[in-house]
Amino acid sequence: MIIKGKELLHGLTVVAVWGAIALGGCSSSSRVEESANEAEDAVALAAQEVQVVTTFLPITQFTKAVAGDRAEVIQLLPTNVGPHDYQAKPADVQAIAKADVLVKNGLEMEVFLDDLIDNAGNSDLVEIDSSKGVATISNEGHDEDHHDEGHHDENHHDEDHHDEDHHDEGHHDEGHHDEDHHDEGHHDDHHDEGHHDEDHHDEDHHDEGHHDEGHHHHGEFNPHIWLDPKRAIQQVENIRDGLIAVDPEGRAEYTANAAAYINSLQALDAEIAKRLAPYQGKTFVGYHDFAPYFADSYNIEAEFLVDVPEENPSPEDVRRVIEVVKATNLKTLLTEPQVGANILAAIAGDLNIKVSTFDPLETGVSNATEPQYYLNIMRQNAENLEEAFGGSVQSGLLEKQNLPLLVSKIQNPFIQNPKSIIPTQFATYKH
Numbered sequence: 001m002i003i004k005g006k007e008l009l010h011g012l013t014v015v016a017v018w019g020a021i022a023l024g025g026c027s028s029s030s031r032v033e034e035s036a037n038e039a040e041d042a043v044a045l046a047a048q049e050v051q052v053v054t055t056f057l058p059i060t061q062f063t064k065a066v067a068g069d070r071a072e073v074i075q076l077l078p079t080n081v082g083p084h085d086y087q088a089k090p091a092d093v094q095a096i097a098k099a100d101v102l103v104k105n106g107l108e109m110e111v112f113l114d115d116l117i118d119n120a121g122n123s124d125l126v127e128i129d130s131s132k133g134v135a136t137i138s139n140e141g142h143d144e145d146h147h148d149e150g151h152h153d154e155n156h157h158d159e160d161h162h163d164e165d166h167h168d169e170g171h172h173d174e175g176h177h178d179e180d181h182h183d184e185g186h187h188d189d190h191h192d193e194g195h196h197d198e199d200h201h202d203e204d205h206h207d208e209g210h211h212d213e214g215h216h217h218h219g220e221f222n223p224h225i226w227l228d229p230k231r232a233i234q235q236v237e238n239i240r241d242g243l244i245a246v247d248p249e250g251r252a253e254y255t256a257n258a259a260a261y262i263n264s265l266q267a268l269d270a271e272i273a274k275r276l277a278p279y280q281g282k283t284f285v286g287y288h289d290f291a292p293y294f295a296d297s298y299n300i301e302a303e304f305l306v307d308v309p310e311e312n313p314s315p316e317d318v319r320r321v322i323e324v325v326k327a328t329n330l331k332t333l334l335t336e337p338q339v340g341a342n343i344l345a346a347i348a349g350d351l352n353i354k355v356s357t358f359d360p361l362e363t364g365v366s367n368a369t370e371p372q373y374y375l376n377i378m379r380q381n382a383e384n385l386e387e388a389f390g391g392s393v394q395s396g397l398l399e400k401q402n403l404p405l406l407v408s409k410i411q412n413p414f415i416q417n418p419k420s421i422i423p424t425q426f427a428t429y430k431h
Helices: 006-021 029-048 057-067 090-098 113-120 203-207 229-246 248-279 292-298 315-328 342-351 371-390 403-411
Strands: 050-054 071-075 101-104 126-129 135-137 144-146 283-288 301-306 332-335 354-357
Touching: 050 057, 050 090, 050 229, 057 071, 057 101, 057 229, 057 248, 057 371, 090 113, 101 113, 101 229, 126 229, 135 292, 229 248, 229 292, 248 292, 248 371, 283 315, 283 371, 292 301, 301 315, 315 342, 332 342, 332 371, 342 354, 354 371
Parallel strands: 050 071, 050 101, 101 126, 283 301, 283 332, 332 354
Antiparallel strands: 135 144
16 A cells, blocks of 8 residues: 655654643653554554545446545546546646546546646556456447456556456456557547448538537447446446555455445346336437447447537437437437437427436536445436336426427538527536
């Protein structure tokens, strides 16, 4: 374990001892020794608390579940800001500079981290990549793969951080995430998933007011592994093993905490599977491409309007979703609480169907970092999806908007931001 501020802690011991002496000349030497021992115990306890920085909500939830009271867990991003919209601040560099451990989702979800880590200059920092060994789904055609390539092995991600054999069934090799394997042209084909017609998503169709510059496009693999409770279990196990490697004296506590949360995740998985079993093979439409792992786990199909939440839908995106709705006889579209309903509400209004929500847990309220929050939201997501497949009313507050007019305005090159045509009370805000 890496201990920071040893000089300060030593100073606290000295102050405590002299304070005991100053209580009076009549104090016995045993009182002085007792006070000194208590101070040293306090110092030892403070030194045991590992300083952990996490990136965003699900990673914080999982890390807190494992760490319990043994480590101090600080989330880098504000709870109402997702990794797609994050802007680094000097305080974030300082947080990483002081940390013992950095826990991330991986799979290029946190593309901002490399610069932060370089600027922090913390050579002792240990990174825990929670996606290690998780079966991934490619963004190109949504093919399933296993995530075993090496990544961040230099200096701070040695194999012995993850050498426990609990997950070595053929897909947990040493290392993962080779930094080279994510750069093979994935920024040009981010909408070429196999369930879309190629001519709907050529690169140039996003030049119609889409503002592609600066978009957080996903890498080679879809990163939303946390939305499948089965894969979330693997993430929890990776976090457990990483913390044990940094703080071996906490093995028993980390192991017990992880086991308890894994039991909760297994119960959640069983509950969702039972709830969605009657709808296997059915299709739902979400706002952005967050659902391939969830869909894969429960044998349903997921379509989406845009690749990432801050992306403006094109007319082709809107037409494609309409085609999916008509082909599958969908009765409900699923937006996200962080982005509002706007264009999905317009589509739903034009087609006389409903709008519900599926929360991808990238952002949340102030207490959303608690482990139970993940379980609660995932249950709610499953309930909303069940009702969506059954056509239940989910929202009576969404304003019906004229879809042909909406599409025509999206096509208008003088409209710089298609979102601006939505009434203010329904406008998208970034998350």
